[in-house]
Amino acid sequence: MKKLSLSLLFVFIYFSSFGQNTLKLGDNKSPKATLADIAWLSGHWRGEAFGGITEEIWSPPLGDSMMGSFKLVSEGKTSFYEICQLVEENGSLSFRLKHFNSDLTGWEEKNEREEFPLVKVEKNAVYFDGFTIKRISNNEIHMYVVISDEGEAEEVEFKYFRFSK
Structure with a gap:
């Protein structure tokens, strides 16, 4: 019975981390x-998520950072x-962001921000703590x-394609 319990625990852990x-x-x-x-991230990207159109724009590296913006448009608004x-500091990288409502009122307090320290970097992927960017092509x-809401955490995928007129 003990062996069966350990096997079931292994299967649960394997499949819960799979993907x-x-x-x-x-x-x-x-x-x-x-x-x-991560200079490959530079550009204008569009995709779909949260029932709307998502847009990310990233500047090429300049100085010690890359500047980015995100916008979600739902039902035309x-x-x-x-x-x-994306900032270089202490010999590594960190991803920082602040959220704003559509009228530019902030979500975080004035001097607060979300921050994701670097975990790992590969040729076509960069892993921050709870945030990953992968270059498919x-x-x-x-x-x-990873988005947390009322104690529940969920990994959300955003697929973006290079945008050009």
């Missing part, structure tokens, strides 16, 4: 990385924005973010 695209930093230190490692920053990226 997960995000990582946790835990007590580890962020690895060495530079903005050059902007739902919310994010101002984002030069014209497609996927982002995965």
Whole structure:
């Protein structure tokens, strides 16, 4: 019986982690990385999520950061924005963002922000704590973010395609 319980526990752990695209930093230190490692993110991207159109725009690296913005449009109206920053500091990278309503009133307090330290960087992927960006091709990226709501955490996938008129 003990062997069966351990086997079932292993199967549960295996399948509950299968398909997960995000990582946790835990007590580890962020690895060495530079903005050059993720310069492929630069560009204008569009996709669909949360029942609407999502848009991300990322500037090329300049100085010690990359500047980004996010917008969700549902039923022809902007739902919310994010101002984002990928920053080089202490020999590694960090992803920061602030949320804004459609009228630019902020979600976070004035001096607060969401921050995701770097966990791992690969040629076509960058893993921040609870937030992952993967390059599928030069014209497609996927982002995965762990969103918590009332104690429940869920990994959400965003598929983006390079936008051009």
